[in-house]
Amino acid sequence: MNVTVAVTGASGAVLAQQLLRALEADARVSGxxxxxxxxxxxxxxxxxxLSGRHELLEKLLGGATKKTHPHAEQDIGASIASGSYPSAGMIVLPCSMGTLAGIANGMAANLIERAADVCLKERRPLLLCVRETPFNKIHLRNMQLAADAGATIFPVIPAFYNEPATTADMVRNFVDRVLAHFGLPQPNAYVWKPGAGE
Ligand SMILES: Cc1cc2nc3c(=O)[nH]c(=O)nc-3n(C[C@H](O)[C@H](O)[C@H](O)COP(=O)(O)O)c2cc1C
Incomplete structure (x- = not known):
């Protein structure tokens, strides 16, 4: 399957990095x-x-990419801008309130918003990993709009019941949950066992 990943200007770049690394390593993912x-x-x-637009992907992945294809934010003619391109869906991690607003209101003003719009019209999974705190009413309304249109609001909220010892544990657990929701359960992901903490 081909998976679209968009990274926007909300806090949580390390989550995007972990997601890209997990997808790059996943044999079920072709692109x-x-x-x-x-x-x-x-x-x-x-x-x-990390900086430098051209080498950024390699820096995020910690090496050369085998199957991750970068697109420019303004390239509204890219493959993922069309419903005919066989994308399995899209994950926006992290998703800023600005991009949430653009998607929720069908603005399609750049490639991220357009690709998300395509997922909604083609009824493909669209996960919006929104990150802000606190939310104002505009944010809440836009989340409702996007959810009503078919998106999954998957907020960047860490879990504690798995007793994470480090930030890296929290990051991995969150990304594992995102990927499981997308249909790509990860082999060593934490699974809640009732009574384990007693
Ligand atoms: C260090 C930093 C952290 C930010 N964190 C957030 C955030 O958590 N959520 C958010 O909605 N915007 C955040 N912003 C503001 C967005 O980057 C800004 O609204 C931007 O216009 C979003 O553009 P984009 O949606 O095209 O990525 C942050 C900005 C900076 C510089």
Missing amino acids: VDFVASESALRVIAEELH
């Missing part, structure tokens, strides 16, 4: 179409100290 917004590049530089 990953990757788009980062201009703001995402700024946040990635702030949070991961």
Whole structure:
């Protein structure tokens, strides 16, 4: 399957990095179409100290890519802008309130919003991993709009019941949950066992 991954300018660049690495390593995935917004590049530089548009993907992956194809945010003629391209769906991680607004209101003003719009019209999975706190009413309304149109609101909220010892554990657990929801359960993902913490 081909999976589309968009990274926007919300906090949580490390989550996007983990997602891209997991997809790159997953034999069930034949291709990953990757788009980062201009703001995402700024946040990635702030949070991961990685910069340089051209080598960014390799830096995020920690090596050369075998199947991840980068697209420019303004390339509205890219493959994923068309419903005829066989994408299995799209994950926006992290999803800023700005991009949420654009998707929820059908703006299709850049490749990320257009590819998301295509997922909704083609009834393909669209996971919006929104990140902001607190939410204002505009954010809440836009989440409702997007959910009504078929998107899954999958907020960046960590779990604690798995007793994560490190930030890396939290990141891995969140990405595992995202991928399981997308139909790509990960082999070593934590699974809740009732009574395990007693
Ligand atoms: C370091 C940093 C962290 C940010 N974190 C968030 C965030 O968590 N959520 C959010 O909605 N916007 C956040 N922003 C603001 C967005 O980057 C900004 O609204 C931007 O216009 C979003 O553009 P995009 O949706 O095209 O990526 C952050 C900006 C910076 C520089």
